[in-house]
Amino acid sequence: MRHPRISHWGSQVPDAPSDRWPTRLMHRQSPHSLFVIxxxxxxxxxxxxxxxxxxxxxxxxxxxxxxxxxxxxxxIALLAGRSLPVGVGLCGVxxxxxxxxxxxxxxxxxxSAVSSGQELPILALYLGWFVxxxxxxxxxxxxxxxxxxxxxxxxxxxxxxxxxxxSAVQMLLMAFFCFEIGSMLWRRxxxxxxxxxxxxxxxxxxxxxxxxxxxxxxxxSRVPTCLAVIxxxxxxxxxxxxxxxxGDEALQRTIDEWHDKLRSGDVIGRTGGDEFAILLDRIDxxxxxxxxxxxxxxxxxxxxxxxxxxxxxxxxxxxxxRADQQLYRAKAQREEA
Numbered sequence: 001m002r003h004p005r006i007s008h009w010g011s012q013v014p015d016a017p018s019d020r021w022p023t024r025l026m027h028r029q030s031p032h033s034l035f036v037i038x039x040x041x042x043x044x045x046x047x048x049x050x051x052x053x054x055x056x057x058x059x060x061x062x063x064x065x066x067x068x069x070x071x072x073x074x075x076i077a078l079l080a081g082r083s084l085p086v087g088v089g090l091c092g093v094x095x096x097x098x099x100x101x102x103x104x105x106x107x108x109x110x111x112s113a114v115s116s117g118q119e120l121p122i123l124a125l126y127l128g129w130f131v132x133x134x135x136x137x138x139x140x141x142x143x144x145x146x147x148x149x150x151x152x153x154x155x156x157x158x159x160x161x162x163x164x165x166x167s168a169v170q171m172l173l174m175a176f177f178c179f180e181i182g183s184m185l186w187r188r189x190x191x192x193x194x195x196x197x198x199x200x201x202x203x204x205x206x207x208x209x210x211x212x213x214x215x216x217x218x219x220x221s222r223v224p225t226c227l228a229v230i231x232x233x234x235x236x237x238x239x240x241x242x243x244x245x246x247g248d249e250a251l252q253r254t255i256d257e258w259h260d261k262l263r264s265g266d267v268i269g270r271t272g273g274d275e276f277a278i279l280l281d282r283i284d285x286x287x288x289x290x291x292x293x294x295x296x297x298x299x300x301x302x303x304x305x306x307x308x309x310x311x312x313x314x315x316x317x318x319x320x321x322r323a324d325q326q327l328y329r330a331k332a333q334r335e336e337a
Contacts, residue, residue: 028081031189032130036089039122040074043096046115058112066099086130093123097143104147106154110162113154117171120147121178128182140179144172196270198248199255207269207277211316214267214279218310225281225310226288229323231331232274233302247274253300261295277320285309304330 029037047067051060073092077084100119103112123143127136148168151157157168194206202210211227218225232250239247251274258268258278267279280288285307292305306326308319 025078025081029078030082030084032086032089033077033081033084035126035130036077036084036092037074039126040070040077040092042122043119044070044074046119050112050115053111058109062099062102066095069095086132089126089130093126093139096123097146101146101150104154105150108154110156113156113163117167120171120175124175124179125182128179129185130182133183133186136183137179140175144175148172199251199270201255201276202267202269204269204271207267207271207279208316210267210269211279214281215310215314215316215319218281219312219314223282224284225279226283226285226307227310227319227323228278228280228288228292228305228307229271229320229327230276230278230303230305231327233304233331233334235274235301238301250301254303257298257300258295262291266291277323304334306330 044067047063047070050058051063051067054060070092073088076088080088096119100116100123102108103116108116124140127140130136131139151168151171154161156162157165159165194202194209196203201207215225217223232254235247235250238250255268262268262278265281267281269277269279271277278292280291283291288307288309292307296303296305304327306323306328308322308326310319
């Protein structure tokens with residue numbers, strides 16, 4: 001239970017700034033929710049300008065409805081924080097796509113067309129950063145085709161129009177550029193989430209995700225695939241005797257050795273403190289054993305391994321279970337020797 005802080009004079013001390021609800025609310029945000037909040041606040045600001053200018057030819061009720069929608073999305077994103085579903089953002093993308101089509105068509109004016117063109121890169125950045133591939137790219141291609149068809153029905157984008165063809169092409173190119181920037185940010189975020197910071201290989205979650213996809217593909221194509229599980233011998237003694245720094249260096253040196261000797265398509269994952277797994281693609285158990293024996297020669301720190309070859313109907317659990325059994329038998333034989 002949290003108790004209020006009391007001063008030397010007996011009065012209650014107000015919470016520190018870090019304890020106040022605005023700060024706590026901001027700490028709950030994720031890059032996704034912050035992007036949705038800021039993008040919708042930007043859209044709201046442009047809509048307020050359009051309402052204030054009261055330009056003829058633009059129905060003010062359309063602007064008011066869009067303003068209410070953008071502010072609602074911003075509030076929802078602020079309150080939801082890290083739990084904000086991508087569907088809410090996609091709902092915003094859909095509504096602003098319809099609005100952009102309206103403003104870019106002959107129904108809008110020059111200023112609204114320019115504003116909508118400036119908003120397209122924001123929508124593209126969202127699709128590239130937060131929408132899972134390939135759906136984001138497919139959505140961008142479809143939207144670009146629609147925008148292309150709408151833009152060139154508007155006389156202001158014609159060769160002799162006020163904005164001309166270069167402005168239309170620039171809008172679409174900028175949207176694709178921002179999409180690729182978003183894709184790069186997504187890849188960086190994914191690497192940070194799925195990569196073990198010490199060794200640079202996949203962490204447990206990243207490895208199992210990759211294993212799911214590769215096993216499904218191998219099962220369909222009937223390509224031989226093997227899983228090797230590895231446990232470092234007496235690793236706790238190394239840490240206790242020489243410190244955790246020595247243990248970290250042993251892991252890093254070993255991983256470097258594996259990278260030098262493994263094939264480019266083989267995948268390494270760290271599944272525990274001193275436990276690793278290697279997915280050996282397009283090779284049977286006999287070939288996998290030869291690879292592991294080559295890795296074991298001159299190892300920076302001794303380790304034991306077990307191997308299992310993929311069978312029809314195998315799951316992650318069954319494949320790991322057989323490889324673990326091989327590992328335990330190998331450890332028992334080493335201890336007896």
